[in-house]
Amino acid sequence: MKYYDFGLAPNPRRVNVFINEKGLKIETAEINLRNGEQFSAEFLKVNPLATVPCLELDDGSVLSETMAICRYLEALHPTPCLFGATPLEVARVEQWSRRAEMEGFLPAADALRNGEPRFANRAVPGPRDYAQIAELAERGKARCLAFFEVLDKQLAGREFIATEAFSAADITAYITVEFAARVGVKPTATMGNLLRWYKAVGERPSVRALPAPP
Amino acid sequence: MKYYDFGLAPNPRRVNVFINEKGLKIETAEINLRNGEQFSAEFLKVNPLATVPCLELDDGSVLSETMAICRYLEALHPTPCLFGATPLEVARVEQWSRRAEMEGFLPAADALRNGEPRFANRAVPGPRDYAQIAELAERGKARCLAFFEVLDKQLAGREFIATEAFSAADITAYITVEFAARVGVKPTATMGNLLRWYKAVGERPSVRALPAPP
CATH class of the missing domain: 1.20.1050.10 (Glutathione S-transferase Yfyf (Class Pi); Chain A, domain 2)
Structure with a gap:
């Protein structure tokens, strides 16, 4: 999988804390929203919504919702549990x-x-x-x-x-x-x-x- | 548990379809939002946010978020699965x-x-x-x-x-x-x-x- 990030924006920051709490290392590309990189032809091919965070999965599909990315990572890596156990x-x-x-x-x-x-x-x-x-x-x-x-x-x-x-x-x-x-x-x-x-x-x-x- | 409903409002309707898909029977009270029943002293004791749907749990705590209610019911009654399995x-x-x-x-x-x-x-x-x-x-x-x-x-x-x-x-x-x-x-x-x-x-x-x- 490949993660598209912009460390200054609030939604990617939520995902980043989540990833850090899990101790995961994921291949990451920075998309600078302040330079308009989300509108580049290359990135629009990955995510036509022109938003980060997004997570490109190995089957080529893309998650563009912060909580969908977090729940996917929780399902793959349940520990530490961040969405509750009981x-x-x-x-x-x-x-x-x-x-x-x-x-x-x-x-x-x-x-x-x-x-x-x-x-x-x-x-x-x-x-x-x-x-x-x-x-x-x-x-x-x-x-x-x-x-x-x-x-x-x-x-x-x-x-x-x-x-x-x-x-x-x-x-x-x-x-x-x-x-x-x-x-x-x-x-x-x-x-x-x-x-x-x-x-x-x-x-x-x-x-x-x-x-x-x- | 006790469920507070108003069958004409969109968020309770989401919960109601969810409950029906699961085939659950839950004690239910109707709070008529059009008559302002959500602002009655009695209901505000249950849910100070004055919103339905809400679900009062047996420990007295209250879930007032549609998706929190649905996820709680899914965790208790996993079949049929409505939030995905893999x-x-x-x-x-x-x-x-x-x-x-x-x-x-x-x-x-x-x-x-x-x-x-x-x-x-x-x-x-x-x-x-x-x-x-x-x-x-x-x-x-x-x-x-x-x-x-x-x-x-x-x-x-x-x-x-x-x-x-x-x-x-x-x-x-x-x-x-x-x-x-x-x-x-x-x-x-x-x-x-x-x-x-x-x-x-x-x-x-x-x-x-x-x-x-x-």
Whole structure:
């Protein structure tokens, strides 16, 4: 298999932490999104959606969804388990992965892509152009901050978000906090649980191996 | 466990098809979202997010994410398998479940909640109020139609979307097509693969058991 990465972008960073936690070595190509390399004829042959991360499998098919890549790697390499082992753990990891994504990560993406001039007409990733919506950028920021309150409350007395172990939910939530900072949304000083967890996750070798976020 | 349902709303319909495919009988309470029952003191004690579907577990914890509920039921009742069995099937089901959700279901929800007068100030589900954004309703409709083109192409020569078997990806995509009709977006007559698949899925007993969509 071959992995297409861009170490500064949030979705590849989620996959990268996942790969690092598993201790996997995968052949990797960097697609520089800031130089528009995702639109090169060569890369569009691999992934016509013009997005990274993506994982090209040995049968030639391509996974272009972050969570599909992670679940594939989990199925091939179950240890350490990052999606939960028991039915209850599986459910809790999914519950909190989804909440982090729906209430935090996607709103942060809305804020960035609808707010920054360099995404003019590129408000949605993928092959089609969509105009920016300034109001959606503002809604995205408000929703991120609201999610940080949720996360702070959830982390009271807890080391990890979903279960007793580090999981995919922690990965998505951590990258969400990083990502939201790019649009100016940060945890407040009163969010002690969130700040403690964020610091601890940031010290994991899997996260320290990432390039500094933009 | 106890399941909280509203048979006319898209996310509960996804769970209901899933439950029906598994042949499960679960104690169920109907929460009428059109009468505002999700804001009753009694229901807010179960799910402070004021959303259905949700599943109250025997330990008192509550799953409020559609896919967390489905994955919990799959873990408890693995047959028939709806999230894929081999690593490649797992990956493909997730790839297409996510695409259906990100490119179809969520844009349909954007269109409905930002466009219909009855969702004024309720543009995002959950406990917080957000003003509608008319431009986002229009973007949602355009994205739904674009996704139908993707789906039609994917279904060429295929019975099901992700693998050789009916899966969670078919469920999300089917409910997306139903849902998009509520905002006036329908497959065009030229989308023969999509129309064939939609008709076939609609004839499954798990889907026929649903109330007619609004």
